[in-house]
Every structure is written in structure tokens, then in C-alpha cells.
Amino acid sequence: MGWAAIRAYTILVYLFMFLPVVVVVLLSFNQNQFGSFPMTGFSLRWFEALWNNDAVMRAFRTSIVLGLLTALISTTLGVLASLALVRYAVPGKNLITTVLIAPILVPEVVLAVALLLFLNWLGIGKSFALLLAGHVIFTLPFVILVVQARLVSIRRDVEEAALSLGASPVQTFFSITLPLLMPAVAAGGLFAFTISFDDITGTLFWKPGGVETVPTQIFSMLRNSISPEINALGTVMILMTVGLPLLGAALARWLSVKRGV
Amino acid sequence: MVGNLQPCAARVLSPCPRPLGRGAIAQRGTPVSSVQLNDIVKRFGSFVAVDKTSLTIPEGAFVTLLGPSGCGKTTTLRMIAGLLDPTEGEIVIGGRRVNDVPIHKRNLGLVFQNYALFPHKTVVENVAFGLRYRKVPRDEISRRVKMALELVQLPQVGGRYPKALSGGQQQRIALARAIVIEPDVLLLDEPLSALDANLREDMRVELKRIQERIGVTTVFVTHDQSEALAMSDRIVVMSNGKVEQVGAPADVYNTPASEFVARFLGASNILDGRCLSRGAEGALLEVPVFGKVMVPSAKAPHLGGAGPAKLVIRAERLVLRDTAPDGGLMSAPATIDAVDYQGQAARYFLRAGDHSLQAINMIDERPFPAGADVHMTLRPQDCAALPG
Numbered sequence: 001m002g003w004a005a006i007r008a009y010t011i012l013v014y015l016f017m018f019l020p021v022v023v024v025v026l027l028s029f030n031q032n033q034f035g036s037f038p039m040t041g042f043s044l045r046w047f048e049a050l051w052n053n054d055a056v057m058r059a060f061r062t063s064i065v066l067g068l069l070t071a072l073i074s075t076t077l078g079v080l081a082s083l084a085l086v087r088y089a090v091p092g093k094n095l096i097t098t099v100l101i102a103p104i105l106v107p108e109v110v111l112a113v114a115l116l117l118f119l120n121w122l123g124i125g126k127s128f129a130l131l132l133a134g135h136v137i138f139t140l141p142f143v144i145l146v147v148q149a150r151l152v153s154i155r156r157d158v159e160e161a162a163l164s165l166g167a168s169p170v171q172t173f174f175s176i177t178l179p180l181l182m183p184a185v186a187a188g189g190l191f192a193f194t195i196s197f198d199d200i201t202g203t204l205f206w207k208p209g210g211v212e213t214v215p216t217q218i219f220s221m222l223r224n225s226i227s228p229e230i231n232a233l234g235t236v237m238i239l240m241t242v243g244l245p246l247l248g249a250a251l252a253r254w255l256s257v258k259r260g261v
Numbered sequence: 262m263v264g265n266l267q268p269c270a271a272r273v274l275s276p277c278p279r280p281l282g283r284g285a286i287a288q289r290g291t292p293v294s295s296v297q298l299n300d301i302v303k304r305f306g307s308f309v310a311v312d313k314t315s316l317t318i319p320e321g322a323f324v325t326l327l328g329p330s331g332c333g334k335t336t337t338l339r340m341i342a343g344l345l346d347p348t349e350g351e352i353v354i355g356g357r358r359v360n361d362v363p364i365h366k367r368n369l370g371l372v373f374q375n376y377a378l379f380p381h382k383t384v385v386e387n388v389a390f391g392l393r394y395r396k397v398p399r400d401e402i403s404r405r406v407k408m409a410l411e412l413v414q415l416p417q418v419g420g421r422y423p424k425a426l427s428g429g430q431q432q433r434i435a436l437a438r439a440i441v442i443e444p445d446v447l448l449l450d451e452p453l454s455a456l457d458a459n460l461r462e463d464m465r466v467e468l469k470r471i472q473e474r475i476g477v478t479t480v481f482v483t484h485d486q487s488e489a490l491a492m493s494d495r496i497v498v499m500s501n502g503k504v505e506q507v508g509a510p511a512d513v514y515n516t517p518a519s520e521f522v523a524r525f526l527g528a529s530n531i532l533d534g535r536c537l538s539r540g541a542e543g544a545l546l547e548v549p550v551f552g553k554v555m556v557p558s559a560k561a562p563h564l565g566g567a568g569p570a571k572l573v574i575r576a577e578r579l580v581l582r583d584t585a586p587d588g589g590l591m592s593a594p595a596t597i598d599a600v601d602y603q604g605q606a607a608r609y610f611l612r613a614g615d616h617s618l619q620a621i622n623m624i625d626e627r628p629f630p631a632g633a634d635v636h637m638t639l640r641p642q643d644c645a646a647l648p649g
Binding site for chain 1: 342344363364365366367368369370371373375377378379380381390391394395435438439442448
């Protein structure tokens, strides 16, 4: 009896969490003009409408460029920071780690306003670069946490062996450390991309006028009306933010199986 | 001999089975790969890991740094390797001061306790790694990798990843990777410690065979005295950052230079006594239990003249008998407190008056039982004397 109840309860919780998502995905294929049940037939017309909606496509491009740049910069900085913190005796190591991880702990609104006020005080206006900087600050902790954990598990003597064999420190990094670190770098990059792609709070504060990302675009579309187009856009976003990490994980697993690691 | 960085390139590659190293290098006139440490000091904060150590490791020798953990042996090895900078002193390899030469330019082979193979590279890629940074042509690389794998008797595993190999195989590959670059010096940091007991003894023989075959100057770090005794040309016994004794295995074992060495290598009984006189034929000691003992000069090199002295008796030199011997041997009665049965031998814990002693004897039929009264017998030339 006890277990059955727990099982039923668990299923209900998951239904509560995922049913709305399923509804959005289902309705995005609905033929009817009004996004509600019962569905009147299968259609891709809302995806087509999305494709032809310039504002949405622009937002999409912005989001992807922003996400890719965020992932690139975050992983680069994250790897460098992790190397410094794990491999070298940096003074104030613990303090630096805490400061780097802090953006996760600080509420996003506070972070957003703080950065904005700070740049205002410096006399720098809103720009795409600022938006990018904000996203990097916000995603960096995730990258550092993942990369650091992996770096700790890479034995120092493997790098020392490479050095003794004649590889310079830089060559050692690129031929030994980075390849061994790659799963974490890829995971960190995916994290950074999906977080950036999803983000709305910070983006609303930081984005310059006229620039929209997919979430802010959805937000502004919702203010006017609930169009089935939004369901289609939601489906695309779900596909990207859920599908991409899954694809990454599958790729990583396939690579490691191939190598027998 | 294509693309090699130093004149001993033919060592690994030569098909002939006799040792080549020393002869091959002599052509050059001066030794290229002896190692010299001049007054090396290494401090970590206020902790002195290595204290004013000087050491000469001759060309082609197999030298073991032996000592308990924390004695500074690994620190010394890492300084030779270039992984640590000495606080003071000079490191000279092949006549060249290398203090300021970074590790990747020292041309050393390094083998670690935990193999340290590159997990994302195949065996062949692992072994070829060092050659790639030496601009060795491609066909030369594959030829030398093949020969190195044959030398460690693993020619068939080239395509595998390290994870698919046993510990012993991984360590052989690590050795192949270190010697394929024909290093000036081979540095081995407890390479056998991670292997299980049987394999360790096989690898010991194997490692020594390969080292003799290529004749490379080798520095071996271990805390295992039997490895040190079995493999080395010379043993450097270290304790608390200082060198206690340097010598051939038999010398270090039979004629320890200090109480530490006597206790660290094998089981020893040390009796505090006095040296009564010191002559050409030997030193006359008076110690508890055995009374007066004449220790031959060769076994008392560090003893000056009359004064406090210690008598060192190896546990396996102390032979137990039922009855007192007729003559020529030193002898003393004792009672067996406990017996530690070890199969072919037994270790006896003995009591003679106020003194506790140990004896390790081969067992003929059955060991003496605990509680038995026995006679401990000993030849004077099997003792060694130390200043007190």
C-alpha cells in the first residue's frame, strides 16, 4: 500500500511538472487558430508562420549568436580559471573561487540591476557586448564547477610525463590536459549555451533597444495575444534546450566507448 | 641514427643482445649522462626536505635512493627531473649545469608509480609521444616504437588503450615510453609499488634486464629494501633529508655506516657497548650478552678507537642451537619469547637477561617452540661495529 501510494504520488508530481510542456508541444501542431483543445487536426502551419515571422527569426539568430559566444567565452575563461585554481598556488584561492561561484547564489535580478548600475556609473551604455558580458558572468560559475571537478581528477603525473618526454607546458596542455578535459569543457559549454538561450531576467535588463532574444520575443508577443505561433516557438526552444544536452551526452558516451576509457 | 638528439641513439635500436651503453658513449670522450648533485638543499617553507646533499651517479650505473617515506628521496628525484627547483645547490647532468633547464629540455626518461600513461592515446601513441617532439621522421618513429615494445615484451598491444591493459603491462608501456626517447638518465619513482607481490618480483628482474641491455644511467627511488638490494649497483640510503650511506648493496647490508642503516635494511640487533681497543686486525668490543667480541677491521670502518661503540648483529646471522657449540663461535643462552613462522624460515623473538634480540633462521624440520631455551651462536666476522 505504502509503495503504491508513493508511486502514484511521484507520477502525479511529474504529470504536474511536465503536462504543461506536453500541452504546448501538442498544441503547436494544432490546426486551429485558437490554441486550445480539442485539437482539430495535425498541421505545421504555425512553424511555417514562425519561419516567415521576421521578428522571431531575428530573435532566433540573436539568441543563437549570443548563446554560442557566451559558451565560447565562458568555457575559455572557465578553463583558464580552473587551471589557475587547481594547478597553481594562487594567493586567496578560496576567496577567488567563492567570488567566481557567487553569481549562482545571488538572485539574478540583483545581479542584473547591479551590473547595469555599475556600467551606468562608468558611463557605458547598453550594448550587445554588455548583454554578452552579463551572460558570461552568469554562466561562468557552471563552467568552472564542471571543469574544476574534472581537472582535479586528471592526475598531475600524466602532465609531468608529457613534460619529461619533451612537450613544452603549452604543448602539454593542448595534447594532454585539454583532450582529457574535453568532456567537461563540452558539458560546460552546453550548460552555458542553454542557460544563455533560456535566460530572460538578465536579458530584459541588459539588452539594448531593438534587440530581442527568443525569450524576450516570446514575452513581448504574449503581451499582445496568445498566438499558436508561441506554442510552436516553445516547441522549438524545448527541442533546443533539452535536445542539445542529450545529444552532447550521447556524443560523449559514444566517444568514450570508442576509446575504451 | 637519424634525428637523434644525443650520441647514444643506437642503444635501444641495436639488434645485438650484449650491453652497449658504456662503450657507445665512450667514443665521445667525456661521459654525457652522469648525474652530480652538489650541496643540494630543498626547503618547503621552514621544512627542510633535502639537506645539503651531494651525490655522484656515474655513467651507466643503476643507483637506488632508498629510505622511508619523507626521507627526501622522491624530492631528490624530482629535482633531478626538473619538476622541483632546488633551493640551493647545483644539479649537473652530463657535465652541464641544468638548474635553469626546464624539464622538457633535459632529455630524461621518467617512470611513475601509477604509470601515468595518457588514457586518451593508444599504446603506440603513448610510446611515440616523446619522439614526435624530437622531430623524428615518421617511419623512424614507427620502427623505434616497435623495437621499444619488443624490448618490454609487449609487441602485440600497440593498438589498445591503457585501460585495456593490466597494471604490469601498463608499467612496461610506461617504461617503453620513457626509454624510446633514449634519455640521458632514466628516473624511476617507485615504479613497482603499485604492482602486486608476484608481479613485482618478475618486473624487478625485467627492469634490471632492460636497464643492463640499454646501459642507461638510472636513478631508482624505492622504500623497499629488497628491491634496492636486488637491483642496484649502488644504494644511497637516505633519512631525514640526508644521505646516511652510499655503497654497493652488499656493503650497505653487511657494513652499515649508521644505526639507522642497520635498522632500516633487514632486521638487526644492536647492542650498546664499548670499544676496548682498536688494532690492525680489528676492534675489540665489549657488549652485553656476548661479552668480548673481536670485530674485523673491514666491518668496523667508522670506528676510531676506544670509547662507546655499538655491535650490529643481523638477525639471520644469529643461529639458534639446542646445545652450546664447541668453540670458535660466540655463543650465549637465551629463551624464545615468541615465534613468527614464515614457511621456509622462522623469526624468533629472544630474551637474554634484560636484552631482547631477534633471529631469523631457516627451518630444517620444525621451528623451535616458544618458551624453549636455546643457544644463540654467531661468528665474529658476521658482526659489524659502529661508533656509539
